[in-house]
Amino acid sequence: MRSLIFLAVCPFSSCKEQYDIGKSRRSQVYPLMFGSQKIPVYCYMGNFGCGGGGWTLAMKINGAKRTFHYDSHFWRNRNVYHLAGGKTGFDFQETKLPTYWNTPFSKICLGMKIGHQLRFILINRHANSLFSLIADGKYRATSLGRNTWKTLIGSQASLQPHCNKEGFNVVGHNSYDPKARIGIIANQQNHCGSCDSRIGFGTAGLYDDSNTCGNEAMLSSDNGDKHIKAMGYILVQ
Numbered sequence: 001m002r003s004l005i006f007l008a009v010c011p012f013s014s015c016k017e018q019y020d021i022g023k024s025r026r027s028q029v030y031p032l033m034f035g036s037q038k039i040p041v042y043c044y045m046g047n048f049g050c051g052g053g054g055w056t057l058a059m060k061i062n063g064a065k066r067t068f069h070y071d072s073h074f075w076r077n078r079n080v081y082h083l084a085g086g087k088t089g090f091d092f093q094e095t096k097l098p099t100y101w102n103t104p105f106s107k108i109c110l111g112m113k114i115g116h117q118l119r120f121i122l123i124n125r126h127a128n129s130l131f132s133l134i135a136d137g138k139y140r141a142t143s144l145g146r147n148t149w150k151t152l153i154g155s156q157a158s159l160q161p162h163c164n165k166e167g168f169n170v171v172g173h174n175s176y177d178p179k180a181r182i183g184i185i186a187n188q189q190n191h192c193g194s195c196d197s198r199i200g201f202g203t204a205g206l207y208d209d210s211n212t213c214g215n216e217a218m219l220s221s222d223n224g225d226k227h228i229k230a231m232g233y234i235l236v237q
Contacts, residue, residue, distance in 0.1 A: 011030070011031040011032055011033040011038055012030075012032060012033065013032055013033055013034065013102070013103070014032065014054070014056045014099070014103050014236075014237075015030065015032070015041070015043030015044065015045070015054040015055055015056040015057075015237075016053060016054035016055075016056065016237050017054070018030050018032075018043055018054055019043070019045055019053055019054025020053075020054065024043075024045070025045050025046075026045060027042070027043060027044050027045045027046055028042065028043065029041065029042050029043075029087050030042075030043050032056070032099070034098040034099075034102045037098070039083060039086070039097065039098060040086070040087050041056065041057060041086045041087070041097060041099065042057060042086060042087055042088060042089060043055065043056065043057075044057070044235065048120070049109070049111065049118075049119070049120030050107070050109035050120050050121075050122045050235070050237075051107075051122070053237060054237060055109055055235040055236070055237050056099050056103055056105075056235060056236050056237065057086055057095070057097060057099065057233070057234075057235050058096070058097055058099045058100045058103070058130055058234045058235060058236055059095065059096050059097070059100060059130075059201075059232075059233075059234040060085055060091075060093060060094050060095045060231070060232065060233055060234075061094060061201055061202065061212060061213045061231070061232040061233075061234070062092060062094050062212075062213070062231055062232075063203075063211055063212050063213030063214040063229035063230045063231065063232060064210070064211075064212075064229045065094065065212065066210060066212060067081065067094050067212070068094070068096075068181075068201070068202050068212055068213070069202065069203075069204055069209075069212045070179040070180065070181055070202050070203055070204035070212070071204060072202070074096050075134050075135060075181050075202055076134075076135045076137075077135075078098075078100075078101045078131065079096075080095075080096055080097060080098060081094065081095060081096040082094055082095045082096075083095065083097065090111065090113060090118055090231075090233055092231055099130075099236065100129065100130050100131055101129050101130070101131035101132075101135075102129060103129060103130075103236055104126075104127065104128050104129060105125075105126070105127060105129075105236035105237055106124065106125070106126045106237065107122060107123065107124055107125070107236065107237045108122070108123040108125055108130075108182075108234065108235070108236055109121075109122055109123075109233075109234075109235040109236070109237070110122075110123065110152065110182065110201065110232070110233070110234060111152075111232065111233035111234075111235075112152040112153065112213070112214065112230040112231065112232050112233075113230060113231040113232075113233070114153065114154065114156075114214070114228060114230050114231075117154060119151055119152050119153075119154060120152075121144065121148055121149070121151060121152055123142055123144065125142070130234070130236065133168045134168055134169060134181055134182075137169050138169060139167060139168070139169045139170065139171065140167050140168040140169065141165075141166065141167040142166050142167040142168070143166070144166060144184075145164075145166075146159055146164050146166075146184060146186065149166065149183065149184045149199045149200075150199065152199060152230070153199060153214070153215045153226075153228060153230070156215075156223065156226060156228060157199065157215055157223060157226070158197065158215065158217035158221040158222055158223035158224055158225070158226040159184070159186040159197045159198075159199065159215075159217060159221055159222060159223075160186040160187050160188045160195070160196060160197045160217065160219065160220055160221050160222070161186065161188065161220075161222060162186060162187050162188065162189060162190045162191070163185060163186050163187035163189075163190075163191065163192040163195055164184060164185075164186050165184065165185050165186075165192050165195075166183065166184035166185075167182075168181065168182055169181060170182075170183055170184065170185050170198075170200065171185075172185055172187075172192050172193065172194070172195040173191070173192050173193040173194075174193060174194060176205070176206045177192070177193075177194065177195045177205065177206070178195050178196070178197065178198035178203065178204065178205030178206070178207075178216065179198075179203060179204045179205060180198055180199075180200030180201065180202060180203045181200070181201055181202030181203070182200055182201045182202065182234070183198060183199050183200015183201055183202075183203060184198065184199050184200060185197065185198045185200075186198070186221075188219050188220040188221075196217070196218040196219040196221070197215075197216060197217035197218065197219075197221050198215070198216050198217075199214070199215045200213070201213050201232045201234060203216070207227070208227050211227065211228075211229050212229075213229065213230050213231070213232035214228045214229045214230035214232075215227075215228040215230070216228075
């Protein structure tokens with residue numbers, strides 16, 4: 001009986017725990033516990049594009065702002081940013097929550113909103129946290145394919161045909177090449193030495209370095225030149 005009472009009153013550490021153990025299936029704000037700190041976080045319980053089962057928000061990134069530029073210290077530290085943004089839905093408030101370094105997962109849901117259109121893709125990946133995948137700056141590959149990354153942007157998406165280097169901490173061969181903390185870069189030549197296109201989160205590059213989430217494409221990209229800034233959402237489960 002005591003254990004049942006404890007579960008009823010003690011906050012869980014992730015939205016998936018809230019879904020599986022707490023049996024709460026409504027998308028709303030729940031108090032999540034990180035060490036001795038209790039923080040209200042909006043939990044996405046239904047299937048909104050990556051499947052259901054309790055999704056925990058980690059970050060929201062406005063591609064028109066430099067808060068989460070590739071070189072931002074927020075990717076490398078355990079500091080929160082604008083906790084209030086973690087209590088709202090898929091809106092335009094940026095945030096970085098303690099879930100970035102505290103929450104283990106087996107899936108990552110990536111979303112981009114352009115105008116009123118919201119699209120998602122899923123990465124199956126086990127890790128102790130997003131911090132463990134990104135903060136050290138080491139490249140970690142994914143294998144979604146260029147067409148999957150382009151679905152985040154929709155029919156306007158554009159990438160050059162070659163290179164197609166994707167994953168976490170994606171960087172070309174040259175310092176001025178596009179970069180992405182999570183995403184893909186591409187080139188018109190059959191190597192990754194002078195890329196001119198990217199889709200991703202926490203991005204930077206020679207063309208419009210102020211675009212930190214979305215799609216940049218130049219020089220023989222498959223759907224023309226693009227400078228698309230998106231609102232990005234990163235959730236884990």
